Amino acid sequence: xxxxxxxxxxxxxxxxxxxxxxxxxxxxxxxxxxxxxxxxxxxxxxxxxxxxxxxxxxxxxxxxxxxxxxxxxxxxxxxxxxxxxxxxxxxxxxxxxxxxxxxxxxxxxxxxxxxxxxxxxxxxxxxxxxx
Amino acid sequence: xxxxxxxxxxxxxxxxxxxxxxxxxxxxxxxxxxxxxxxxxxxxxxxxxxxxxxxxxxxxxxxxxxxxxxxxxxxxxxxxxxxxxxxxxxxxxxxxxxxxxxxxxxxxxxxxxxxxxxxxxxxxxxxxxxxxxxxxxxxxxxxxxxxxxxxxxxxxxxxxxxxxxxxxxxxxxxxxxxxxxxxxxxxxxxxxxxxxxxxxxxxxxxxxxxxxxxxxxxxxxxxxxxxxxxxxxxxxxxxxxxxxxxxxxxxxxxxxxxxxxxxxxxxxxxxxxxxxxxxxxxxxxxxxxxxxxxxxxxxxxxxxxxxxxxxxxxxxxxxxxxxxxxxxxxxxxxxxxxxxxxxxxxxxxxxxxxxxxxxxxxxxxxxxxxxxxxxxxxxxxxxxxxxxxxxxxxxxxxxxxxxxxxxxxxxxxxxxxxxxxxxxxxxxxxxxxxxxxxxxxxxxxxxxxxxxxxxxxxxxxxxxxxxxxxxxxxxxxxxxxxxxxxxxxxxxxxxxxxxxxxxxxxxx
Numbered sequence: 001x002x003x004x005x006x007x008x009x010x011x012x013x014x015x016x017x018x019x020x021x022x023x024x025x026x027x028x029x030x031x032x033x034x035x036x037x038x039x040x041x042x043x044x045x046x047x048x049x050x051x052x053x054x055x056x057x058x059x060x061x062x063x064x065x066x067x068x069x070x071x072x073x074x075x076x077x078x079x080x081x082x083x084x085x086x087x088x089x090x091x092x093x094x095x096x097x098x099x100x101x102x103x104x105x106x107x108x109x110x111x112x113x114x115x116x117x118x119x120x121x122x123x124x125x126x127x128x129x130x131x
Numbered sequence: 132x133x134x135x136x137x138x139x140x141x142x143x144x145x146x147x148x149x150x151x152x153x154x155x156x157x158x159x160x161x162x163x164x165x166x167x168x169x170x171x172x173x174x175x176x177x178x179x180x181x182x183x184x185x186x187x188x189x190x191x192x193x194x195x196x197x198x199x200x201x202x203x204x205x206x207x208x209x210x211x212x213x214x215x216x217x218x219x220x221x222x223x224x225x226x227x228x229x230x231x232x233x234x235x236x237x238x239x240x241x242x243x244x245x246x247x248x249x250x251x252x253x254x255x256x257x258x259x260x261x262x263x264x265x266x267x268x269x270x271x272x273x274x275x276x277x278x279x280x281x282x283x284x285x286x287x288x289x290x291x292x293x294x295x296x297x298x299x300x301x302x303x304x305x306x307x308x309x310x311x312x313x314x315x316x317x318x319x320x321x322x323x324x325x326x327x328x329x330x331x332x333x334x335x336x337x338x339x340x341x342x343x344x345x346x347x348x349x350x351x352x353x354x355x356x357x358x359x360x361x362x363x364x365x366x367x368x369x370x371x372x373x374x375x376x377x378x379x380x381x382x383x384x385x386x387x388x389x390x391x392x393x394x395x396x397x398x399x400x401x402x403x404x405x406x407x408x409x410x411x412x413x414x415x416x417x418x419x420x421x422x423x424x425x426x427x428x429x430x431x432x433x434x435x436x437x438x439x440x441x442x443x444x445x446x447x448x449x450x451x452x453x454x455x456x457x458x459x460x461x462x463x464x465x466x467x468x469x470x471x472x473x474x475x476x477x478x479x480x481x482x483x484x485x486x487x488x489x490x491x492x493x494x495x496x497x498x499x500x501x502x503x504x505x506x507x508x509x510x511x512x513x514x515x516x517x518x519x520x521x522x523x524x525x526x527x528x529x530x531x532x533x534x535x536x537x538x539x540x541x542x543x544x545x546x547x548x549x550x551x552x553x554x555x556x557x558x559x560x561x562x563x564x565x566x567x568x569x570x571x572x573x574x575x576x577x578x579x580x581x582x583x584x585x586x587x588x589x590x591x592x593x594x595x596x597x598x599x600x601x602x603x604x605x606x607x608x609x610x611x612x613x614x615x616x617x618x619x620x621x622x623x624x625x626x627x628x629x630x631x632x633x634x635x636x637x638x639x
Contacts, residue, residue: 014418085414106413106414107420109421110425111428
């Protein structure tokens with residue numbers, strides 16, 4: 001997993017900070033953004049391997065960000081993990097349509113998030129190797 | 132009876148005999164007087180015997196006349212008795228007492244006739260009395276039912292919910308004022324008109340519902356129906372009940388429509404509130420959980436990082452506590468359970484303390500805080516903690532909704548005539564649209580356009596209003612221009628003896 005780039009998006013600076021430390025300690029490269037709009041700009045330039053985003057944010061929500069990413073050919077396959085403090089924030093169908101890999105509810109465990117990121121990237125690597 | 136009927140022949144015979152005898156006796160006496168002439172002397176002895184007979188006959192005739200007279204008198208007496216009885220009956224006394232019966236005497240035929248007539252008369256009189264009583268009873272009943280009808284109508288008319296009663300042909304039988312207002316028809320003069328005509332076609336769903344309920348013969352049915360009205364859409368809880376006659380046939384339906392627009396709004400607001408609050412509570416909780424886990428997993432490599440993690444946990448725990456306090460305060464103030472400790476407090480010191488609190492947040496967002504100096508030194512008669520909360524809520528809102536490089540200004544002045552101190556907080560923030568200004572102090576309300584600018588529970592300004600107006604008899608208001616900024620102003624009573632007393636007496 002070393003060198004894989006993760007884009008962490010949350011308007012709560014403490015959450016971004018803690019996720020960044022956890023992932024950096026485990027060999028990931030980190031890019032951060034405070035809302036969906038900032039993140040969308042970074043997606044094209046930074047080309048992250050995976051995105052971890054909050055659901056409710058000012059300016060552009062996490063869901064709007066995912067919708068925009070999926071519309072762009074270059075970014076449409078980037079896996080996304082949604083963090084949300086809301087129950088039933090997203091329906092299963094929407095999750096499937098937007099290809100959201102995982103949905104973690106706040107409060108979340110950084111350990112669990114790390115495991116989820118590793119699983120998704122591992123699965124992606126296997127799929128790519130098989131092609 | 133036959134014998135009795137012939138009795139009157141006896142005196143008549145006797146009288147006739149008397150008359151004949153009297154005539155012969157008179158003739159004899161005349162003959163005697165003329166005997167001197169020579170004709171009567173021949174019959175002298177013969178005549179003497181006849182005279183005795185004639186005298187006897189005369190006596191019998193006289194007796195017959197006396198009998199006849201007695202009989203006539205008796206007959207007259209019987210009729211008089213009937214007449215008297217009839218008179219008595221007319222007076223109605225005899226009907227109840229029956230004293231007249233005792234007086235009855237004389238001819239049994241007449242008596243019987245009289246008794247029969249009197250009994251018939253008695254029965255008619257009794258029936259008459261009974262009927263008159265029945266008429267009186269019915270009149271009373273009519274009056275009672277008329278009064279009852281008026282009462283029932285008055286009750287139905289005064290019901291706040293709309294009430295509509297229709298018959299088995301979907302024609303209006305009765306409607307109250309609320310129904311007339313809701314569907315815009317003259318509720319007193321629309322009887323027997325088809326309900327489909329009275330109610331606007333835009334509200335056909337209700338007319339169909341009435342029709343279906345009647346056809347389906349369901350005793351009670353309930354449905355939430357949205358009505359389009361000039362003053363905006365309204366939601367009504369419609370309960371339709373079928374009315375059954377004695378043969379269990381549906382003879383009409385009663386519809387009661389209760390306006391639940393406000394309840395729906397409140398319910399929606401509560402749902403939104405729960406959603407907001409859970410989000411707001413979970414955000415600091417997420418930090419606390421994540422940082423604690425990092426510490427326990429040894430992810431903080433050096434002492435400085437550990438210190439940083441502890442400080443985040445502490446600040447997030449405080450934030451969580453503040454939020455819970457806000458929710459509890461609103462609920463306590465609303466229920467009147469909060470303890471209020473009012474004392475004369477220096478407004479300048481209160482403002483200065485809160486400015487220190489907000490400084491860090493403003494610097495973080497690159498917002499300039501402008502404070503007027505010297506500020507008012509007068510004392511206000513308030514609960515210090517509560518007014519601190521008001522000031523910090525207004526200041527943090529101003530910073531929260533002002534973009535970077537903006538400014539927040541706090542000013543105060545004294546209106547000695549009104550006995551009030553006035554504090555205003557002006558920002559250069561996003562502003563509030565005019566049509567939403569009246570709602571910003573509502574509980575859980577958040578300005579639609581500004582929801583994405585910052586997070587909030589929609590409780591801060593409600594708390595401000597409750598504390599200033601409900602607890603301190605003050606006043607709070609706002610002026611704003613979208614894109615330019617907002618000014619929130621609150622007024623508090625000055626700590627003069629009079630105001631202190633007045634506030635104390637008001638129960639707070």
